[in-house]
Amino acid sequence: MTQDSSTTTPKKDVLIEASQLLQQPSKNTKRKILIAVNVTFVIVSLLHLSIQLIQFGKLPDPERDMVLFPLLLIINGFSAIYNLRVLLLDLQGNTILNRFTVWSSMIILQLLAVLVVHTNPNSANSILFDFVLSSVVLFIVGTALNRTAAIIWLFICFISLYVAYHTRGTDFTYYLMTKQEVAELTAKVAAKDPAALQRMETAAKEHIVPLPLSLYVTIWFIFLLLAFLPTYFESGMIGQILKVIPEVIQRIQIASEQKSQLERENIRMGMELDVARRIQTMLLPYQDEFDKCKDLDVSARMDTATEVGGDFYEVLPQADGSTYFGIGDVTDHGLQSGVVMLMTQSAIRSLLDGNTIHLPDALNQINTILYKNIQNRMNDRRNLTLSLLHYQNGKVRITGQHESVILLRKNEKEPVQIDTLDLGIYVGLTDDSFTDFVKEISFDFQKGDIMILYTDGATEAENEQGELYSVERLIESLPKYRHLKSSEIVAKMAEDIYQFIGRKPILDDISLVVIQRT
């Protein structure tokens, strides 16, 4: 009977689940770090700009700041908004935008870190304080980007540090003034003492302008915040990963168990398939039995599908010169179908072989035997289509519903079909009123006539385009081989089917029985 590929929905892969569990914390962490850093930077920059403009009426380094700050506000602002949206709406994000926002905002940070060190009005202090930003950025780059980016940035920092060191002068020494010295100098500058003014001018030239402590406190506040945010999310991520590890291990264990169970199942099913195929084919009649059929040239073949489909045929030559034939097809496939086929064969043999029995009676008894065994013992719903035929003295009697019988008369060009639809019903399905539907008909079978019995595996053989071979094609294929021996007709007709299906594997057993009156 027709089989189909499995339609069960695949279970969610536990290993993919495990990997998602592990990736989830780190995935969001990078985004959170990026958002936190960018938001902080944008807010701090805006504050810095407004304080500078309100307090001093101008920016500390207009040439630098008029380029850097708008760039920072646009790029880091966009990065913050984009990533916040992706995080809050739980989106996948655009790959290009994901990369762009992380790289561009990191580059802006790095640019800022380099510039503040080298353009500070007090170059001695820039080494002491501003360089800390480079260290903080090192941590941010390492967490938000990757290890390689961090290494590259480290080298840039080394160069930057070396350049700042050289620019300042390698022999420069820090002298700190006491509170009193500062007070005296400030008073002298206020009184416009020429020596004091000269000193301040020289200091400005040498980039050692005095700066208020509040500025350093602000700078440190920003640096601390910038260092804290990645640390906060990064350590949160480590905590989350540690939390999911037991779950991940559990998933991996399940996957490993599933795998070994699948392997065992595969071995078991492989063995079962093999047993099923052997059961189905071991009781098929041989050619030398066919040769014992009087007045008939008989040949048959069964090509089993990967999963054997429960096809069945029988040829029983009798001592009185007559021959019993049977052809059938069990529902479904596998071991149970093979067992049903086995019981059918046994029942047919015991009822028909060597006996004179009315065919419908035999079919009724077969139905009862199979119904009781299948429904009561096997607890199964399998059943079969089955036709029984008896050839005797130029006449064929037939009973039971199966496929049609193809009959090519010696003097006719085209074969005809003998319908079996009204000769019975599924065997083994019900014992209620089965006998009512079993009927027998008969037809002449004269010298030169050819009769074909087949199963739906032949007519429903499918090619790569999904077309079925059909009973029409099967009928058409017969006349051109009518002059051949039955064994050759079987081979040729099967060849036509294989030609039609091409490279597509057979999905159902194909059985053909060719009977010629000699």
Add this chain to the structure above:
Amino acid sequence: MELKAGESILKYNSADQTVTIEGSMRLANLMEYDKVSVFLNDAATQASDKLTLDMTKLNFLNSSGITTLSMFILATKKRQNPKLNILGTALFAWQEKSLKNFNKLWNEVEISIQ
């Protein structure tokens, strides 16, 4: 109530007590047809006195599917409720043979070929 079975869909409309089966039903084996059996039995329980099975758009049913429908008809026959009305079509070759068999299994099954 709706059930997707491979390339086919079963729908139960309680208003006109009709199960519509559309598409090509070719599940791999009898066991996979269990869900179809459950669906049909649920529909039969819900339908008070008469259940229509509309198969006019069911272009293919494999032998395991035919067995499943046959078993459903036999079970309904045993309960004698609800009465079954099957709508079929001459368009698809398998229906001619199978629908006739359904009527054999329970002669009170009404078959209308459109």
